[in-house]
Amino acid sequence: MNKKSTRMGYLMLLPSVLLILVLILYPTVNTIYQSFFEIRTQTAALGPKFVGFRNYVKAFQDEHFWDTLWWTLAFTAVSVALELIIGMGLALLMNRKIPGQGLVRTAVLIPWGIPTVVSGIIWTQFFAQNGIVNSTLAAFNLIKEPLSWLGNEWLAKLTILIADVWKNTPYMSLLLLSGLLTISRDYYEAAEIDGAGKFRQFTHITLPLIKATMSVTVLFRIISAMRVYDLIVAMTAGGPAGRTETVSMYAVNTYFTYGNTGYGATLSVLMLIISVGISMFFVDSLKTKGSV
Amino acid sequence: MKRKKKAGTIGYVIFLSLFLFVMIAPMLYMISASFMPQSDLNMIPPRLLPSKATLENYARALAQQPIIKYVYNSFIITIIAVVICVTAGSMASYALTRTNIRFKTTFLVFVLAISLLPTITLINPIFKMYSKMGLLNTHIGLAVIISVLDLPMTIWFLTAVLKNVPISFEESAKLDGANMFQIFIYILLPLLKASIFSISILVFIGAWNRFLLSQVLNQFEDCRTVVVGLTLYQTTHTIPFGVVAAAAMITILPLLLMVLVFQKNILGGIMEGGVKE
Numbered sequence: 001m002n003k004k005s006t007r008m009g010y011l012m013l014l015p016s017v018l019l020i021l022v023l024i025l026y027p028t029v030n031t032i033y034q035s036f037f038e039i040r041t042q043t044a045a046l047g048p049k050f051v052g053f054r055n056y057v058k059a060f061q062d063e064h065f066w067d068t069l070w071w072t073l074a075f076t077a078v079s080v081a082l083e084l085i086i087g088m089g090l091a092l093l094m095n096r097k098i099p100g101q102g103l104v105r106t107a108v109l110i111p112w113g114i115p116t117v118v119s120g121i122i123w124t125q126f127f128a129q130n131g132i133v134n135s136t137l138a139a140f141n142l143i144k145e146p147l148s149w150l151g152n153e154w155l156a157k158l159t160i161l162i163a164d165v166w167k168n169t170p171y172m173s174l175l176l177l178s179g180l181l182t183i184s185r186d187y188y189e190a191a192e193i194d195g196a197g198k199f200r201q202f203t204h205i206t207l208p209l210i211k212a213t214m215s216v217t218v219l220f221r222i223i224s225a226m227r228v229y230d231l232i233v234a235m236t237a238g239g240p241a242g243r244t245e246t247v248s249m250y251a252v253n254t255y256f257t258y259g260n261t262g263y264g265a266t267l268s269v270l271m272l273i274i275s276v277g278i279s280m281f282f283v284d285s286l287k288t289k290g291s292v
Numbered sequence: 293m294k295r296k297k298k299a300g301t302i303g304y305v306i307f308l309s310l311f312l313f314v315m316i317a318p319m320l321y322m323i324s325a326s327f328m329p330q331s332d333l334n335m336i337p338p339r340l341l342p343s344k345a346t347l348e349n350y351a352r353a354l355a356q357q358p359i360i361k362y363v364y365n366s367f368i369i370t371i372i373a374v375v376i377c378v379t380a381g382s383m384a385s386y387a388l389t390r391t392n393i394r395f396k397t398t399f400l401v402f403v404l405a406i407s408l409l410p411t412i413t414l415i416n417p418i419f420k421m422y423s424k425m426g427l428l429n430t431h432i433g434l435a436v437i438i439s440v441l442d443l444p445m446t447i448w449f450l451t452a453v454l455k456n457v458p459i460s461f462e463e464s465a466k467l468d469g470a471n472m473f474q475i476f477i478y479i480l481l482p483l484l485k486a487s488i489f490s491i492s493i494l495v496f497i498g499a500w501n502r503f504l505l506s507q508v509l510n511q512f513e514d515c516r517t518v519v520v521g522l523t524l525y526q527t528t529h530t531i532p533f534g535v536v537a538a539a540a541m542i543t544i545l546p547l548l549l550m551v552l553v554f555q556k557n558i559l560g561g562i563m564e565g566g567v568k569e
Binding site: 004006015026119123130171178230256261264267275 | 304307311314321340376383405437439472519523544547551563
């Protein structure tokens, strides 16, 4: 290929590069920079004041930050683990040649396609004081008084997890299915001849062969679960008493409600560091993905 | 043996029906509630089907918030986002698969890495930047940032597709004296039509559902998106669920139609593209 085509290549890459530089890279660097300053909307006229790591020290001593962080991480771990297990089961089912396959795959798209806010609204209603869940439990005499699902910290957390699993498992299962579809039938036939049972086939053939797909899928789910914002805004708005507030919500409030830009930036950078840290565990799988 | 197999099939059918029910029931309940008269919604235990279908909730949903305006805003923003994303993305994938530029792998890995960034690290500088440039509360401003967030997925998807398109078509065009730009427009884009369509639908759905950036950047009514507008129905507890359900139905109607009509493209897009949140 000639020089002209190379120049053309850079030219065609330019729009993407510019968009990313201006709207992703610059804001990220700017946020990191601001995390070292005391900047408040209320005292904007005084200008930013350099405070070194003081915002970070403050974050480590900030109990609310730790609460939101633990909840965000616990939410991420539990929801992704459940989604992976259930999603894998579904993917194995969908991988079989069965009647109604098309129907299943379409049904799976519904939770995936609707906005998170809408799934939050529906589940909030299910778990409302006079909602379907309470009346079903009461009908089976499992509860005497209606439970206040969203008014109790742990029940609210459980409700949020259920809504999240309902919304995101389908997508996970489709990605896992795409991995399963690349495995040749021959392996299973050979294993069957050798007398390996279904479970051994799963652990010895299926799992190793879809490991790469699975890791990348899990990584992306982890990262997006850690950003959780709209689901909880729609369901509890962080309540009761801020107990279901996530780091994203805390950072957004710090920025736009309290006008504390420097500290908001610090919370964001801490989240960024955790995201990068988690991604490091998945570098090998990403490399396989990168060599597509 | 035969009996065992039959039992297995029945078990499977039961499981499948149960699963389909769990996936769809919440949606069906919302549809049902959106047509319920107020009295049905106050019943204990709650009714599953309306005693008589009414459009009262829809009328109230339309009256309480300018939701049609929000739907219109979402459409404009989403379509601009799709156009920017797919244009920039297809150009980039062309450069990455058909030219001799350097740092191809670096670029692809970098693009993947930026899709792992938490949104909160971007939001405040973008808010400040947009505020200075007069882009807050505009369709174009929100559309551009949303398109960038979906750009990594688009680039990865189209690069993977283009790698599998044989280069022979382009070579004969090159012999006829076409330049690279002409080849891109007249040969590759038509070949990629189906893939571009699939990814456009994925970007459309993703963009329609974006929440945090839309909430922060377009706070005023005139450019507010429908997903953000929907949460405003909830702010006062006096608003009955029927109205919220009706508003939610209006919000998701375009998505629902899209999923039902284009399910094949969507499934293909998700499963070939590999990764999308």
